[in-house]
Every structure is written in C-alpha cells, then in structure tokens.
Amino acid sequence: MTAVLYPGSFDPVHNGHVEIVETAAKLFDRVIVAAMRNPSKANSLLTLDERKLVLQETFAHLDNVEITSFASLVVDLAQELEADFIVKGLRAVSDFETELQMAQLNQAISGVHTLFLPSASEKSFLASRLIREISKFGGDVSSMVPEPALRALRERHSQ
Numbered sequence: 001m002t003a004v005l006y007p008g009s010f011d012p013v014h015n016g017h018v019e020i021v022e023t024a025a026k027l028f029d030r031v032i033v034a035a036m037r038n039p040s041k042a043n044s045l046l047t048l049d050e051r052k053l054v055l056q057e058t059f060a061h062l063d064n065v066e067i068t069s070f071a072s073l074v075v076d077l078a079q080e081l082e083a084d085f086i087v088k089g090l091r092a093v094s095d096f097e098t099e100l101q102m103a104q105l106n107q108a109i110s111g112v113h114t115l116f117l118p119s120a121s122e123k124s125f126l127a128s129r130l131i132r133e134i135s136k137f138g139g140d141v142s143s144m145v146p147e148p149a150l151r152a153l154r155e156r157h158s159q
C-alpha cells in the first residue's frame with residue numbers, strides 16, 4: 001500500500017491542485033492532502049481551519065483521499081503519517097527550480113523522496129495568489145476554483 005503526502009498552502013485550493021489530487025488518487029492507494037502554514041506567506045486569506053474545511057468538501061468524492069493541516073515541516077508530517085512519498089505539482093520550469101531544491105533538501109533531512117506531477121497546460125497559469133487578487137476586486141474566478149473554494153472566497157470578500 002503506497003501512501004503519498006500532497007502538501008500546499010491551498011489559499012485557496014484551485015483547479016490545478018484538484019487535477020493533481022485526482023491524478024494522485026488514481027496512482028496511489030492513499031493520498032493525504034495537507035494544508036500547510038507557510039511562514040513565507042504570512043498574510044493568508046483563509047485560516048488553516050478554513051482551508052482544511054474547503055479541501056474536505058472539495059475531495060469528499062474521492063474515497064482514498066484524506067485531509068489534514070499542519071504548521072511545521074512537511075517532512076515531519078510525512079514521517080508522522082508514514083507517507084512513502086511527497087507529491088508536488090509542476091506548472092512551469094520556474095516551479096521546477098524551487099521545487100527541486102526543496103525536494104533535495106527534504107530528501108537530505110528525512111530520506112523521503114518527492115515525486116513531481118506535471119499540471120495540464122490549460123491549468124498551468126493558475127496560482128492561488130492571483131486568484132485571491134482577482135476575487136478581491138470582484139473578478140470572476142468560478143472557472144478556476146472548485147465550488148467550496150468559490151463560496152469561501154465570496155464570503156471573505158463580501159465582509
């Protein structure tokens with residue numbers, strides 16, 4: 001039984017993330033999606049609990065997908081969950097440069113390898129930061145995020 005950890009900020013989860021989770025769910029027996037607190041992204045829009053809730057609703061249709069949240073190192077969570085691999089999505093070469101360094105560091109400090117899944121080209125422009133910005137100014141992001149994320153964005157931006 002192969003278990004993988006898919007960590008991310010997911011602030012909010014978007015359709016590029018959904019594609020990665022759906023692919024991982026076909027490839028592996030157990031997929032754990034973890035909403036992480038990323039200290040380099042201090043001004044999150046949704047709280048960690050809100051992001052976890054949105055993820056739970058988004059992936060409720062996938063039996064082998066579990067949701068958690070975590071506020072420390074990805075590798076600590078991977079070891080705690082006994083995950084065989086970390087999974088990351090790649091949109092472009094720019095992602096690869098940072099993700100390769102993180103994968104190598106994570107492997108060096110924990111022995112856990114990272115597997116990369118390329119995102120489909122029609123989703124490779126999606127980024128949570130840009131989606132937050134469009135939504136903040138009232139733009140339509142309904143084609144970019146799953147329904148639970150859209151509701152969370154609308155609630156947040158109507159306040």
Ligand code: PNS
Pocket residue numbers: 007008009010036037038039041071072073074075102
């Ligand atoms: O790009 P994202 O979605 O903001 O990714 C967040 C995260 C934490 C998954 C990514 O930054 C990562 O893999 N970092 C590795 C270092 C680590 O474990 N950070 C945890 C927070 S201190």
